[in-house]
Amino acid sequence: MSQTIEQIKSEFIEGMSSMSQFSGFPKGMGASFAVLYLSPNPLSLDDLVEHTGLTKGAISTNVRALARLGLVRSVSRLADRKDYYEAETDFYKAIRAILKERKNSEFDRAVSSVKSALAELEADSGSGDEAERLFLRKRLQALQSFFDAVDSLTSAVTRLEGLGLNTVQSVLKILK
Amino acid sequence: MSQTIEQIKSEFIEGMSSMSQFSGFPKGMGASFAVLYLSPNPLSLDDLVEHTGLTKGAISTNVRALARLGLVRSVSRLADRKDYYEAETDFYKAIRAILKERKNSEFDRAVSSVKSALAELEADSGSGDEAERLFLRKRLQALQSFFDAVDSLTSAVTRLEGLGLNTVQSVLKILK
DNA sequence: TACTACATTTAGTACGTACTAAACGTACAA
DNA sequence: TTGTACGTTTAGTACGTACTAAATGTAGTA
Structure with missing residues (x-):
């Protein structure tokens, strides 16, 4: 994977974190959404832990909050105990x-x-x-x-x- | 002055405080604006101290912030060193x-x-x-x-x- | 000049909250 | 049943920030 693409991604994630914080939501919420939004496939909590650097506990609560707001959907895969999440792309x-x-x-x-x-x-x-x-x-x-x-x-x-x-x-x- | 009018006022002040806090502004900003909005004449910082229970320092910074947002105007009275403030009534x-x-x-x-x-x-x-x-x-x-x-x-x-x-x-x- | 009546700024404090680390719950697997 | 792989909850921590109290401007007045 190219270096610059990784850079662009992490800049975006940081930007969404600031934006989230500014809007009164936790920074981690913005970061989690950003990671999910840039992913072609649904991600597990562990994936999010890896990409954000936050703890699993924090990710759990943040993702749940995002789900309550409808900004994120959970996707269950058959024969897989993990929960997967994907970003809502219809912002309206x-x-x-x-x-x-x-x-x-x-x-x-x-x-x-x-x-x-x-x-x-x-x-x-x-x-x-x-x-x-x-x-x-x-x-x-x-x-x-x-x-x-x-x-x-x-x-x-x-x-x-x-x-x-x-x-x-x-x-x-x-x-x- | 009637008891119930005072009650209504302080309820309103409290409500605006919560609203302010919820919107990401300090509670004191909402309270200061509320007091000014309910006053027929411009008020000094000391008046605001009296009506909100906050310190003069806090009032000073909050009112300045309100002024920067255009929610409050300062009104200078001739031959009076005090600064007076009044609420903007055109919300749009x-x-x-x-x-x-x-x-x-x-x-x-x-x-x-x-x-x-x-x-x-x-x-x-x-x-x-x-x-x-x-x-x-x-x-x-x-x-x-x-x-x-x-x-x-x-x-x-x-x-x-x-x-x-x-x-x-x-x-x-x-x-x- | 010194004094007074203000507003502002600063140092310190209290409080809320988003986080970490770890304990706990839970369901599937052997 | 025990073990394992998850997600959630909880206790504790770190940090930002709105406040208080007090020091510091600052402009009018004697």
Whole structure:
């Protein structure tokens, strides 16, 4: 195997590690995905250990996380006890999965807390400073409508089956 | 000032803190922004210290970070040495600023590393396993076109001056 | 000049978390 | 049954980072 190809590979793996870390995921997750993405055939945990330099335990948890996100699929081979994994190559599919995952996250809880705050504000409309109450209402409503827009966007994306380049391109036309 | 209004405020502050943390920013950044966002008038660092419970040092760095992202503006009052700050209320504007900021980040460096990997791959086309070289090219090209789509999207957004609800809504129509 | 009221920066600390090493569980094989 | 080849879980560690407390600017004021 050529020297430069190995170089290119390991640069890519490092790049995906940084990217993963930057996005809030473990570095090892990015590295594992990168290795799988550059492999023509499914790899075992031991293969990943070899190519990433991480421990089997770390690989195990990272790959499981990737699988939960839909970025990696497990492939079982008959008459082979090992689990093999391959990378998802349809990124739009993967993005949808990640967005879906995040729906139940801390982020969404915060968003819905704004909604409930507004509801409470309307509820006991008698007490407290009336001017401040009005101001708060306005601010919270503005924030909520922003959140709603973001929410509609992401949930629209997750609902899509056939999101692909053509969809993205028509969106780009509007933004142009 | 009513008890329940104070409650609503502090719940909101806590929610924004969690949200901030989840998005990869310090909790204190979210808290500072939340306090400013709920205040009818600009606040000093000492005001923020009082309302968040953090130290002045922490507040200082957090507010500066918020200002760099365009989520907060400093307001100087004549004949007053204190700096005052107010929250940006146009979130679409803020989003654009954040996206712009991220253009020079680790994320983008990783993206461009894919591009250069492809270039290198084409360059020394003589050496190494030909089948693997072809496979790598295909995979890297697929990844790059995905990154390009994302990149066009975000840079289109940052270029927009008048991005608002109407734009978002027409995008939503397509995704529908 | 020295003083005051700020903001910023720095040294140190506490905490979360991704990792390693090793114990454990589990299923197939002899 | 024991042995073996896996994957997973756990206890401990190392590291990054957001914070506190305190020192250090810095610009107005007497």
